[in-house]
Amino acid sequence: MSAIGTIDERLAKVTDAFDQDCYCVTRHETKDGALGVLAEHRTARNQATQRPKKAFYVDGNPRQVGYLIGALAPDDVRRMATEFVEHFIFDFIGILEAGEEGIGKLIQEHLVQIVREQTQKMIPDIPAEYIEEIDGLVEGAGTPEVTRERLVALNFGVDCALAHLYSGTWFEDNNVAPRMLRIPSACNTFFLTGAAAGGRHLFGRDYMFPTAGVFQDTACMIVYNPESPRRAHVSQSAPGLVGSMVAMNVDGVAVGVDVLAGRMCDPERPGFDSLALNRHVAQYSGSADEAVRHIADAQRGVCWLYPVADARGRAFAVEAGRKLGPGEPFPYLEYVPHYLKRFLPTPPYIERMRRLYHTPEPDQGIMARPIDYRYPMKYLKWNKRLWNAWNRNLLQRILDFIWAIITGKKQWKEFVEEVGVLFRDLTYSKEYFTEKGYINKKWDEHNCPGPFFFAPQRESSADTMVVCNTCITPEMRLTAMNSWVATISNNDQNDFQWRYDELNREILDALMASPGGVEETAAWDLINFLRPDGNFPDYYPKDQQGRVYVHGSVTLCELGSRSIKSLFGYYGDEPVSITLMSYL
Numbered sequence: 001m002s003a004i005g006t007i008d009e010r011l012a013k014v015t016d017a018f019d020q021d022c023y024c025v026t027r028h029e030t031k032d033g034a035l036g037v038l039a040e041h042r043t044a045r046n047q048a049t050q051r052p053k054k055a056f057y058v059d060g061n062p063r064q065v066g067y068l069i070g071a072l073a074p075d076d077v078r079r080m081a082t083e084f085v086e087h088f089i090f091d092f093i094g095i096l097e098a099g100e101e102g103i104g105k106l107i108q109e110h111l112v113q114i115v116r117e118q119t120q121k122m123i124p125d126i127p128a129e130y131i132e133e134i135d136g137l138v139e140g141a142g143t144p145e146v147t148r149e150r151l152v153a154l155n156f157g158v159d160c161a162l163a164h165l166y167s168g169t170w171f172e173d174n175n176v177a178p179r180m181l182r183i184p185s186a187c188n189t190f191f192l193t194g195a196a197a198g199g200r201h202l203f204g205r206d207y208m209f210p211t212a213g214v215f216q217d218t219a220c221m222i223v224y225n226p227e228s229p230r231r232a233h234v235s236q237s238a239p240g241l242v243g244s245m246v247a248m249n250v251d252g253v254a255v256g257v258d259v260l261a262g263r264m265c266d267p268e269r270p271g272f273d274s275l276a277l278n279r280h281v282a283q284y285s286g287s288a289d290e291a292v293r294h295i296a297d298a299q300r301g302v303c304w305l306y307p308v309a310d311a312r313g314r315a316f317a318v319e320a321g322r323k324l325g326p327g328e329p330f331p332y333l334e335y336v337p338h339y340l341k342r343f344l345p346t347p348p349y350i351e352r353m354r355r356l357y358h359t360p361e362p363d364q365g366i367m368a369r370p371i372d373y374r375y376p377m378k379y380l381k382w383n384k385r386l387w388n389a390w391n392r393n394l395l396q397r398i399l400d401f402i403w404a405i406i407t408g409k410k411q412w413k414e415f416v417e418e419v420g421v422l423f424r425d426l427t428y429s430k431e432y433f434t435e436k437g438y439i440n441k442k443w444d445e446h447n448c449p450g451p452f453f454f455a456p457q458r459e460s461s462a463d464t465m466v467v468c469n470t471c472i473t474p475e476m477r478l479t480a481m482n483s484w485v486a487t488i489s490n491n492d493q494n495d496f497q498w499r500y501d502e503l504n505r506e507i508l509d510a511l512m513a514s515p516g517g518v519e520e521t522a523a524w525d526l527i528n529f530l531r532p533d534g535n536f537p538d539y540y541p542k543d544q545q546g547r548v549y550v551h552g553s554v555t556l557c558e559l560g561s562r563s564i565k566s567l568f569g570y571y572g573d574e575p576v577s578i579t580l581m582s583y584l
Contacts, residue, residue: 034060036068066136080240187258198517204527209552243275252311264321271301390449
């Protein structure tokens with residue numbers, strides 16, 4: 001939709017809407033008839049900076065939108081374009097020794113150069129409107145540090161870096177051992193609808209995004225009211241980012257993105273993915289089904305999970321790899337180690353299971369798991385032999401470990417810390433795969449055989465969907481069964497599974513306690529289940545002042561009322577809320 005009324009009329013409406021949401025308008029700007037408004041929260045402050053939490057309203061075309069945000073928050077845009085760009089890659093993929101002299105420093109320098117060069121080559125795959133918005137940000141910020149090159153790296157550098165990390169090509173060519181790397185291991189999502197939510201439509205998002213020491217101070221809410229045919233939406237983001245950690249639009253469509261470790265990437269063409277694709281989906285989708293179509297059609301080059309839902313109760317977990325070309329076969333077993341293939345189903349078996357369970361075929365490199373997905377339970381019967389294969393492969397794991405010590409990638413003292421895990425056979429039990437089961441009962445346990453098993457779908461109700469960094473569809477799960485991915489994410493694979501299992505159990509317990517459906521207060525506690533004052537106080541480390549920053553944002557959307565509540569900054573900060581329809 002497009003903004004209606006004069007500048008003064010729109011400003012009055014937006015000022016009133018911010019007032020209802022506990023914000024005070026502090027400044028506004030105009031650009032060729034478009035309006036931008038900055039508001040500060042009356043009570044919610046960042047406990048480190050003591051500054052009020054900020055929110056923005058912008059309308060107009062893409063360049064006007066970018067200009068207005070840049071003009072209203074030039075310092076935040078500058079910090080995101082400089083400090084964040086210089087540090088986020090290493091927070092995101094966890095290179096060991098990245099801040100020290102030596103191989104870590106060399107990797108750091110090379111990766112910065114790769115991202116700066118390669119992101120410029122990604123521009124042809126990015127819809128032109130987002131590049132126009134970036135150009136508007138540059139103009140509006142008006143500082144020499146804010147350039148198109150830096151903002152393109154900011155907005156698309158994550159996808160560029162992950163395409164190289166997941167495929168391993170640059171690292172292998174430069175003799176960087178996979179044990180030196182660590183993928184980001186974060187994100188939790190649920191959607192509760194119908195009886196599970198008492199008639200509400202609750203979309204919970206915990207986007208555990210590395211802050212690089214910047215995002216926790218610049219994070220904000222942005223209400224976009226763009227020119228038609230784009231849809232008005234509210235985004236949790238930061239000035240300088242054209243993408244969204246989570247977004248909800250005027251039609252009640254919500255979208256997020258979760259990290260997905262998989263080899264099905266294209267480092268030569270990382271494409272249009274993650275945060276920017278989130279924003280694109282929010283701007284153009286009138287339903288969850290339309291959102292899936294936009295994701296499938298995008299020129300993707302990196303593995304991600306996209307949970308989407310709408311106010312009609314439709315929802316999907318879109319498990320996405322690189323976009324496949326016309327007629328290109330789905331790479332079920334292409335990335336699986338040779339020794340493991342004899343323990344896995346063949347393509348004819350996969351096709352037979354899909355017909356038996358009426359599962360849609362892969363679509364251009366995605367599997368869209370709907371909220372009423374019927375999990376093909378026969379796949380779980382393969383897991384016992386996969387656990388046994390992991391245990392029988394002990395010799396290879398020992399050789400890998402010794403080689404890591406010889407080449408200096410591990411220290412002998414680490415042997416003492418890891419020997420118990422390395423030489424211990426993993427146990428297997430059918431109880432792992434029940435509705436309320438766990439593979440690891442505690443968040444720091446390690447009983448998963450890396451990614452080399454079929455993850456169960458816990459939720460059995462058509463009113464509940466849970467997404468936590470793991471593919472549930474067997475088709476996409478197979479593409480994650482890869483030795484390189486296993487090495488860079490081995491411990492994190494346990495964390496992926498534990499968070500899924502724990503969030504599932506907490507939702508089931510909440511439903512048992514609330515036969516009439518989960519209330520919004522309870523839903524907020526569910527998506528915020530990793531908070532330091534909850535059941536897992538040691539999950540996140542504290543800083544030197546004893547604070548714990550929010551790794552990205554924790555958000556709950558009620559899609560019926562188009563309201564959104566979000567926590568960013570630090571745990572202990574007050575969350576903020578926006579009611580979208582009041583601004584339009």
